[in-house]
Amino acid sequence: MKTLVISGYKSHELGIFKSGDPAVGVIKKAIRQRLVTLIDEGLEWVIVSGGLGVEQWAAEAVIQLKAEYPALQLAVITPFLSQEEKWNEENQTNYQNILKSADFTASVSNKPYTDPSQFRNRDDFLLNKADGLLLIHDEEKDGSPAFLLKKAETYAEQNKLEIIRIDFQDLQWIAEEAVLSESEPD
Template identity: 55%
Template sequence: MTKVAIISGYKPYEIGIFKNDDPAVPIIKMAIKNQLLSLLDEGLEWVIISGQLGTELWAAEVVFDLQLEGFHDLQLAVITPFLNQEDTWKEANKEWYESILAQADYIDSVSRKPYEKPWQFRLKNQFFVEKSDVLLLFYDSEKEGSPKYLYEEAKRKQEKSHYEIRFISFDDLQVLAEEEQMKASYE
């Protein structure tokens, strides 16, 4: 039974998205929602993110939408790798992040210090994989980026025990986008 899912993936700039009203964002969120609905059927109770811009904050918005749609037992935890990760972000991104934190069910940090070194990200990846049943990752190995490190950690756990890794790929997004275009052309 899947109770805890980690959701992560590309940061917006890694996939050429520079505004939250980019037409790709609703498609990415739809792909996340489809996966979450499947996981909810399997008993999903918690979604954990680290609060990174992009995939993770879009996933948080999807969780909030699902809560409004009646999935009241679904909860969101934002567990950052270190304190004050948003300090260097642009003001608009800080506001977006803070609006997510304001609605989250649980907030904490793996390392209770500000950023020091990359080990804090490794520790966060290990913690996330250890505390979850499934990783939902917006990632394509043909387009490497920051999700690679979490994926590698999840693969190590998968080799030792039953650990599920689910992907959202660019092909998945293309299929969803085409389905949405087909629907729109029939309306």
């Protein structure tokens, strides 16, 4: 796998409203763990569309990993121009920092938001560019990732696409592991 799309829940779908929430660290750690394995197997590019939540946390994880794996590249391919227009100032600043650190940025639609078809077009475009999809998604809580998962499963029936899921149980194990390692004496 050379190119991986990462997506998942929006921050509000997970009840996360502050960047310092401990859950963000758990999600980033889960993503980093999967990425390190994939990098060792030949991963070159990670693509996100830059939405609030998992996609931005994934981009931040990639940016951190680039210090250790400088060949890893990050692409931010948005569904439309100015997707951050209505976000609060902190989210806009964070987004701009991600764009500055990305190796490639583009938009599928070269105009601002007009209708939901821009999200479908983004999903089609990203799946056509990728060998794999890493999705933070749990069957118990569908939310926005369910649409991409369904499309990816259909796409994978006729194309080469590996789907990797991180569910809530995976995140729980990582959180418990972190608690245990913090409580161990030095």
